[in-house]
Amino acid sequence: MDRRAFLQTSAAAAAASALPWRDALASTEWRTFETITRVEVLKPRGVSRAWVPLPMTDDTDWQKTVGSTWTGNAARARVASDGKYGATMVFAEWRDGEAAPVIEVTSRFMTRDRAVDLGKPVPNAEKLSPADRAFYLAPTEFIPTDGIVRKTALEITKGASSDVEKARAIYEWVVDNTFRDPKTRGCGWGDIKAMLESGNLGGKCGDLNAMFVGLARSVSVPARDVYGLRVARSEHGYASLGVGSPNVTRAQHCRAEFFAAGYGWVPVDPADVRKVVLEEPPGKLAVNDPRVEAARKRLFGSWEMNYLAYNMGHDVKLPNSSGPKLPYLMYINAETGGEMRDQLDPDSLMYSITSREVKA
């Protein structure tokens, strides 16, 4: 290639990469990642315990677990499950007198970008059994599907007939009516009834995507939240939709899916559209900014898998814990002397998560 042709090719490539989220998939290749989660229980008093979420157990065509291992000084440690959703975690316990409880969990997993073409039903698409359909339509403790939730959803989906049409109407409503509130602690706990009753529709992914899930379930569209962690930068050119360093301690993120006959589970993420609006540099973008419009188009039907999915659990009771149910399991939890530590404050509990891509 001569210099002129090279420059032309390079310029074209640069221009293409500058266009936001041009193709649904950044890549069809599997990528392997490793996360290392280190937990130290500071100032232990009596018996200490910790719960560290693990990658999703079931393999999908967008995430596969390779394996996990751990080191540390726990008196005992084991893989545990919430028992209902299959949310898996390492449970570690230290005896009274252990001065510096520590555990380090290493997980390897593979991911591949994911997109569903909603114009083309798939002949062998996954089907939902009646039991699973009921499971993913049921209310949770924090996501009711009656009262104001159902009333709102019925108004939103007026005139929509198929599950895809209903989900699309709800997605657009969430994008248009909610906002990302940077003051929300963590990712928000998803108390959607209180949000609708108060009219305060600000929050983060735990709120906004729970809103999508609750509204969808209330009008008989199976839906679920997916709780996980961003592990790499976005290849679509969005600084706000990826992580900029190997330190991903505060990169927890939840997404959502709905089920549509003929397509199976469909990925969505209205909360990330609102994140682009608020955080994509220089910040506070207009809703009609091309970067917002591109993300809005793509986040109904596709996910970039610079992301680790932990689980899809709600109302999680941590095994061997005397603490209350959690709305979801996405953070590191620990207790010492029978008292839960603040899972949203990595510094007080002392945990860190690093991520790296593993090249062959």
Add this chain to the structure above:
Amino acid sequence: MRPFVVLAALAFAAAAGAAELKAWTGGATPPLVLQDLHGRTHRLADYRGKVVLVNFWATWCEPCRDEMPSIERLRQSLAGTPFEVLAVNIGEPLGRIERFLEKMPLGFPVLLDRDSSAAKAWKARVVPATFLVGPDGRIRYVHYGELDWSSEPVRKRVAELLE
């Protein structure tokens, strides 16, 4: 499909050296048919009549690396008896495994579970995961996590299986 709760069998993986082998209660022995680094196919069924230690491991797993020498010591101490070790590497490229073995030569076959299907069948999502298979081909004991495989309690269990 709803997330499947598969890990109930993954019991304790306690601190190194403190744990004991746990009697296997996980049902039938899954098949194991894999190639080694030289392309030779190993079938667990072909080892019938021998006690086989099946170890699922990865180079990135620190406890796996740490316990490997003790497995080699156990194997060497049982030379001449019907005892074999099959070390199943989970999903890593050949080059990485070979570089690891240059630093830590092992006297037993390393098998390649390229797509992790064997690890999934054996429910070895946490590594190291090690199974002791009796001469009749049935899994007798399991241990998740690091263990000193040359320790006296382990030798005793293996000796019982060899009787």
